Amino acid sequence: KPELAGALPPTAPKVALKARLSANENPYGPSPKALKAIAEAAPEGFLYPFQYGMQLQKMIADEEGVAPEQILLSAGSGALLHATALQYAYTNPGGSVLSADPTYESLVRAAVQHGMTWDKVPLTSGTYDHNLEEMEKRVNDKTSLVYVCNPNNPTGVTINPESLRAFVDRVSAKKPVFVDEAYIHYTGDPKKYTVIENIKKGQNVMVAKTFSKIYGMAGLRMGYMVGQPDTLKAISKWGGGVGNLSMTTLRAALACYKDDEFIKYSLSKGLEAREFLYATLKQNGYTYLPSGTNFVLFPIRMKGDDFTKKMMDNGVSVRQWKFDGQFWCRVSLGTMDQMKAFADALKVVS
Ligand code: PLP
Numbered sequence: 001k002p003e004l005a006g007a008l009p010p011t012a013p014k015v016a017l018k019a020r021l022s023a024n025e026n027p028y029g030p031s032p033k034a035l036k037a038i039a040e041a042a043p044e045g046f047l048y049p050f051q052y053g054m055q056l057q058k059m060i061a062d063e064e065g066v067a068p069e070q071i072l073l074s075a076g077s078g079a080l081l082h083a084t085a086l087q088y089a090y091t092n093p094g095g096s097v098l099s100a101d102p103t104y105e106s107l108v109r110a111a112v113q114h115g116m117t118w119d120k121v122p123l124t125s126g127t128y129d130h131n132l133e134e135m136e137k138r139v140n141d142k143t144s145l146v147y148v149c150n151p152n153n154p155t156g157v158t159i160n161p162e163s164l165r166a167f168v169d170r171v172s173a174k175k176p177v178f179v180d181e182a183y184i185h186y187t188g189d190p191k192k193y194t195v196i197e198n199i200k201k202g203q204n205v206m207v208a209k210t211f212s213k214i215y216g217m218a219g220l221r222m223g224y225m226v227g228q229p230d231t232l233k234a235i236s237k238w239g240g241g242v243g244n245l246s247m248t249t250l251r252a253a254l255a256c257y258k259d260d261e262f263i264k265y266s267l268s269k270g271l272e273a274r275e276f277l278y279a280t281l282k283q284n285g286y287t288y289l290p291s292g293t294n295f296v297l298f299p300i301r302m303k304g305d306d307f308t309k310k311m312m313d314n315g316v317s318v319r320q321w322k323f324d325g326q327f328w329c330r331v332s333l334g335t336m337d338q339m340k341a342f343a344d345a346l347k348v349v350s
Pocket of ligand 1: 182
């Protein structure tokens with residue numbers, strides 16, 4: 001389910017919500033520079049946004065080391081996942097989308113809604129990583145698109161970068177590969193893990209990124225896609241492009257995209273919360289999957305619905321999954337106060 005689902009409590013809460021840790025938002029954003037830019041932009045809201053869109057496209061292209069026509073902007077990256085699904089569903093009727101399972105389902109669900117089949121490859125047992133070897137074997141004539149979420153949602157697990165680049169080298173020679181890097185900043189070293197290099201080599205690869213996570217702008221809606229110019233042109237028929245963007249958000253994005261100080265701050269706060277969360281889980285006898293994201297997934301000892309309901313009764317919203325015969329809780333990283341509220345609730349619920 002899209003993250004939006006996490007924004008809504010599953011049941012009416014009995015107590016006031018102390019911590020919303022269900023939608024992978026980042027409470028440290030937007031950055032002060034973004035907020036200032038929004039305040040300055042608001043009175044000029046009568047202006048159409050085109051010039052700011054072009055500026056942001058150019059700024060991102062320069063930073064990623066590609067040409068501006070290799071960047072497609074959108075109000076959140078979710079719309080780009082959707083537009084990509086439509087492009088491949090309608091140009092390859094009867095085709096399939098290949099991905100890991102579980103993974104982030106926005107793209108694959110849209111693809112299925114528009115007639116594609118979903119070819120799922122279970123994560124590796126024990127480590128819950130992408131099974132790249134099996135995915136590569138599964139590529140066949142029907143495969144229209146390969147979707148890889150790295151680091152993955154809901155597991156938080158990051159793929160070994162050499163293995164992923166080699167996989168993309170080989171697979172993209174046969175079929176288009178889409179890599180969703182929404183959480184890549186939380187690996188601590190986005191350049192090490194990104195496959196933008198594969199795009200620069202001219203390969204049939206797309207990468208989606210978002211301002212919703214490290215930049216803390218989920219509600220302001222800004223995302224982008226990097227890819228080959230022809231591919232992006234085709235996808236933009238279904239969504240994305242400068243025309244639908246809000247000028248206030250564009251100006252916020254321009255102000256914070258290269259704000260390294262804020263990115264470092266945002267990351268350090270996330271890492272502090274992640275370490276606290278790991279320690280809390282250990283103290284309560286839980287294991288967890290190592291996370292390269294702003295959330296952590298851990299196996300729970302009761303039914304998922306019972307667990308989320310009990311946590312909500314203690315003022316904390318989290319999400320649950322079931323796979324590999326096991327119920328899991330996914331908890332997003334919040335402020336330290338929110339993480340402490342999670343720790344208190346977990347102690348009661350366990
Ligand atoms: N990709 C992944 C893996 C996500 O988890 C999300 C949202 O949480 C998105 C894409 C979409 O994010 P947005 O539309 O806010 O950019």
